[in-house]
Every structure is written in structure tokens, then in C-alpha cells.
Amino acid sequence: MDRVQFKRELVRALPRGRVLTAGEQLAPFECDALPVYCARPLAVVLAKSEEEVITVVGLCSAHRVPLVTRGAGTGLSAGARPHDRGVLLVTAGMDRILELDPQTMTARVEPGVVNARLSQAAADFGLYYAPDPSSQIACSIGGNVAENAGGVHCLKYGVTVQNVCAMRLVTIDGQILTLGGDCLAQPGFDLLALMHGSEGGLGVVTEVTVKLTPVPAQTRTLMADFSSVGAAADAVAAIIRAGVIPAALEMMDALAISATEAFCHAGYALDAAAILLVDLDGDPLEVEAETALVLQVLQMSGAARVQSAQDEEQRQRWWKGRKSAFPAIGRLSPDYYCIDGTVPRRRIGDVLETIARLAGPYRLRVANVFHAGDGNLHPIILFDGREDDALERVERLAADILEYCVAVGGTITGEHGVGIEKINQMAVQFSDAEISQFLDLKRALDPQQLLNPDKLIPSLARCQEYRALRKSHA
Structure with missing residues (x-):
């Protein structure tokens, strides 16, 4: 492929200003929200319509140029990291x-x-x-x-x-x-x-x-403080076992609580080892009955204190704290690395204790904020990227955590995707036969392997190399 000729064709085929090729224009698109994995694309296209998408896809296909699609760039697995010999197609402008x-x-x-x-x-x-x-x-x-x-x-x-x-x-x-x-x-x-x-x-x-x-007729929010992470995890399972499916059931550990409270003053108890936030919504009579049942379950599960939001302002403040957890934790350390894995609810307490144990030898701190109701964990690993071996230690700890999630019957991701970050752990989650089926499906729909290549599904050779490496380190 003649890169210069390809870029000229791309510029000619699209309206003025849609194609970016200069270095300073490409720099903001080198990564998604996981900035430890970066690459500079051949060109960035700011698409505004389906017709422009078709044009870009056609040119990439004809010239066998890799094509990575990017939305708002908020992904946390480097799934939208550009290909250094390819086009980054940005669809954020298609916003009608x-x-x-x-x-x-x-x-x-x-x-x-x-x-x-x-x-x-x-x-x-x-x-x-x-x-x-x-x-x-x-x-x-x-x-x-x-x-x-x-x-x-x-x-x-x-x-x-x-x-x-x-x-x-x-x-x-x-x-x-x-x-x-x-x-x-x-x-x-x-x-x-x-x-x-x-x-x-x-x-x-x-x-x-x-x-x-x-929009539900009524929403009630409860916040429960616990003196141990294990008790909070047990309460999560107890609520679901009682027959209640909350609209939301979230958990934060002590490090996340202290960071968030300092950041936005949500009203969290700084002496709690963990808190649960519970949303109950629906018909007012239904909400009233479920609230009474959940209060009883929380108290029986050993909650040190249970509060019900007194008004919408307090309710929104509690949830603002939860949704501000990532930037709040970012104030504690020069860098952080957020992963996600999902485990059976009954194993949440065990997994959180194991995360703390695994982090020690790597000299790293981990804050935990997660969707407790469906077991979707978000361990946030704090580190200083200026240290020579910091990223290597972070990646090894992240691998240990995700592979432990698989070992207890869970999965390596609940919502962040695989991208580049978790591609090695796919070899732990799936067998060669299963990976082969994924690869066959990919080839059926993308014969030239041009769409977001080298992500999500590892090659069989990579799987075997990674398993051998982990075995040698065991």
C-alpha cells in the first residue's frame, strides 16, 4: 500500500475537514480512556453520515488498510486504540x-x-x-x-x-x-x-x-454502612435471595469511600469498611413493601447503620458520589488502571479478600467500586507510572485478579470489553476449540481481518504462548 496515495484518495473522497493527517491533529486520538496503550493512526476520519462511513470502509477494503472505529473515546480496555498503519473512523459526529x-x-x-x-x-x-x-x-x-x-x-x-x-x-x-x-x-x-x-x-x-x-412513579434510595467487606457482600446475596431485584445495588470499599467523600462530600461514613447503595423503584406500594423488606435484610446482615434518602437532593448526592468514584480515586495517585470482571454474587467477599492479598506482593493499592447486584467488579489499581516497573506490576496484578475471577466461575469482563487490555486472559477464559470458533466467525464477516485487528480474540499461537508463560510463573 502506498500510504501517501491512500491518504490523498481519502481526502479527495470526503468533504473538507473530515480527514486529519497532521501529527498534532492525530495526537488526541492515540488512545481511549486507558492511556497506557497508545498508537498514532495513519489518518483520522470524522464521519458525519452513513454515506461517509461507506466511503471510508470501501477505501480501506480496496487498499487493505486496517480500520478501527471509535465513538466518544471513553472505553477502558484500549478497544479503540488506533492501528499505526490504519484509519481511525470517529463516529462521534453522527449524533442525531x-x-x-x-x-x-x-x-x-x-x-x-x-x-x-x-x-x-x-x-x-x-x-x-x-x-x-x-x-x-x-x-x-x-x-x-x-x-x-x-x-x-x-x-x-x-x-x-x-x-x-x-x-x-x-x-x-x-x-x-x-x-x-x-x-x-x-x-x-x-x-x-x-x-x-x-x-x-x-x-x-x-x-x-x-x-x-x-420513568418510575417512585424511587427510594437506601445507604447501608458495614464494618466489614464480607458482611456487605453477604448482604448483597441476601437481598436478591429475599426476592427483591433492586433497580441498583452498588458497593464501595473503604478506600473508594474516603476518596469520594473528599472529592464531592456525598455524605458517606468514613469509618465504614464498605457501603451499599440500593435503589428501589416502581409503583409506590411496591416500593414501600420492598423498602421494608430490604431494611430488614440489611439489619439482619449486620449493617452498622441504614439510611433512607430524605429527599431527591440527598439521593442525587449519594449517587453523584458513586458516579464520581473514578475521578475521585484519580486524586490519590498519579495514575490508576481500572479493570472489570464478574463473579457469582456468593463469591464477592472471597474475591475482594483475594484482591487485597494479591496486591500486597506487587506493592500496589486497590480501591473497589462495583455493581454488586450482578457481581461486576471494578478494581481500581493505583500506581505511579514514573516508576520503571510500575506498569508491569499493574498488568501482572490485573491478570491475577481477572484469572481468579474465572477460577471462581466468573468472567474477565462485565461491560468494559476485552480490547487489548484483557486479550491474554481470553486464553484463560476459553479453550482452543472455543477460540477457534470465535476466529472462524471473525473471518466469515471480516475475511481480510481489517476491522479492529489484533484485539478481542487472540490467535491460537498467542493463547498457547500465554498459557505456557503463566504455567512457568506458577
Whole structure:
């Protein structure tokens, strides 16, 4: 491939200002929200329409140029890190809400629509978009599809795949596919679900039809303080076992509590080893009954104190603290590395104790903030990147944590995706036979291996090398 010629064709094919090639223009796009993995692309395209996407895909396919799609750049697994010999296709500018139908409770949007903006637009009709990642004020719907994002309220309302009805996408050979539809069931293979979590490796999404949810008539928030992490973890399982599915059930440990309280004064107890935040919503009578039951469960589980938000202002302050945890923890250390893994609820306490034990030999601190209701952990590893071996120690600790999640019956990711960060752990999660099936599927939809290559699915050779390496270090 003649890089100069390719860039000239790209510039000629698109409107002025859409293609960036100068070094200072490319620098802001070298990474997503995991800045330890960076690369400078050949060119960045700021797409504004499906037609422009088709043009870019066609040129990349014809010239065999790798193509990485990026939304808002809030991903935490380096899934949108550019390819140094490829094009970075940015869809953040495709940000129109094309249709919002209160009768069918759906919205048809372009991939660049910001998550929180969709709920704001639906609020006039008493509706909202339920999946709410902590980055919802910045992350895009297209990026949510790519990572199958969850959020605070996914326990009751589901992750992205449960809230999408249909999508349009462009394949590497330039075809437009429409997956899903207005009916609950569709014949044939469930390709709509397949695209969720595929990290831009199977096609470029250009339009998404999402389900909207009625705003609950009432929401009650409880906060419980615990003197031990284990007791808080046991309370999580006890609430679900009692037959209550909270809208949200979140947990923070002592380090996360102290950082967050100093950052935004949410009203958290600084002497607590862990806190639980519980949202109960629905019909007022239902909320009243569930609140009484959850209060009883929390007290029986050994909560040192249980509070009920007295008004909406206090409720929002508690949740602002939870959603501000990442920037708050960022004040404690020059750098941090946030991972995610999911474990069975009954193993949460065990896993948190193991994380603390694993961190010691690496001389690292870990804060834990997570979606306790579905066992989705977010260990945040604090480090100083100026130390020569710091990143290596962080990566080894992260690998140990994620592989322990697998060992107890969990998985290496719940919503952040695999990207580059967790690609080695795929070799622990899956067998060679399973990896081969993934690779066959990738080749069927992307024969030239141009869409976000070298991410998500490792080669069999890499799997075998990594397993041998871990065995030698055991």
C-alpha cells in the first residue's frame, strides 16, 4: 500500500475537514480512556453520515488498510486504540436523534448520540434510556453497543443488548445490514446480539433503535454502612435471595469511600469498611413493601447503620458520589488502571479478600467500586507510572485478579470489553476449540481481518504462548 496515495484518495473522497493527517491533529486520538496503550493512526476520519462511513470502509477494503472505529473515546480496555498503519473512523459526529416514538417507546439514533442526552430528550414523554454507565454524560450509544455496556441500573433493566431493538451497520465489503426489528422475535440467527460486545470487529454501526423505559412513579434510595467487606457482600446475596431485584445495588470499599467523600462530600461514613447503595423503584406500594423488606435484610446482615434518602437532593448526592468514584480515586495517585470482571454474587467477599492479598506482593493499592447486584467488579489499581516497573506490576496484578475471577466461575469482563487490555486472559477464559470458533466467525464477516485487528480474540499461537508463560510463573 502506498500510504501517501491512500491518504490523498481519502481526502479527495470526503468533504473538507473530515480527514486529519497532521501529527498534532492525530495526537488526541492515540488512545481511549486507558492511556497506557497508545498508537498514532495513519489518518483520522470524522464521519458525519452513513454515506461517509461507506466511503471510508470501501477505501480501506480496496487498499487493505486496517480500520478501527471509535465513538466518544471513553472505553477502558484500549478497544479503540488506533492501528499505526490504519484509519481511525470517529463516529462521534453522527449524533442525531432521528426519531423518538413515545407510542412504541423506542428511539432511532445515530451512533454518536451521547447516552445521557437520549434520556434528556425522552424525559418530556415520561421515558428514559435505562442503561447508564458511569461515563453516561460522555459515552455514546454506538460505543455502548460495541462494549455491551451496563451501568448502575443494569441489574433490573439489563445491559445494552437487552435494550436494543435493531441496528444498521456497514460490513467490510460495503453492504448495509439491518439487524433486528420492531417485533420481539426475529427468525434466523440472532445477529443483533452478536454485534453487542464485538468491539467494532464485525462491522461499523451507523444507526441504533433502542427501547425506552417509563420513568418510575417512585424511587427510594437506601445507604447501608458495614464494618466489614464480607458482611456487605453477604448482604448483597441476601437481598436478591429475599426476592427483591433492586433497580441498583452498588458497593464501595473503604478506600473508594474516603476518596469520594473528599472529592464531592456525598455524605458517606468514613469509618465504614464498605457501603451499599440500593435503589428501589416502581409503583409506590411496591416500593414501600420492598423498602421494608430490604431494611430488614440489611439489619439482619449486620449493617452498622441504614439510611433512607430524605429527599431527591440527598439521593442525587449519594449517587453523584458513586458516579464520581473514578475521578475521585484519580486524586490519590498519579495514575490508576481500572479493570472489570464478574463473579457469582456468593463469591464477592472471597474475591475482594483475594484482591487485597494479591496486591500486597506487587506493592500496589486497590480501591473497589462495583455493581454488586450482578457481581461486576471494578478494581481500581493505583500506581505511579514514573516508576520503571510500575506498569508491569499493574498488568501482572490485573491478570491475577481477572484469572481468579474465572477460577471462581466468573468472567474477565462485565461491560468494559476485552480490547487489548484483557486479550491474554481470553486464553484463560476459553479453550482452543472455543477460540477457534470465535476466529472462524471473525473471518466469515471480516475475511481480510481489517476491522479492529489484533484485539478481542487472540490467535491460537498467542493463547498457547500465554498459557505456557503463566504455567512457568506458577
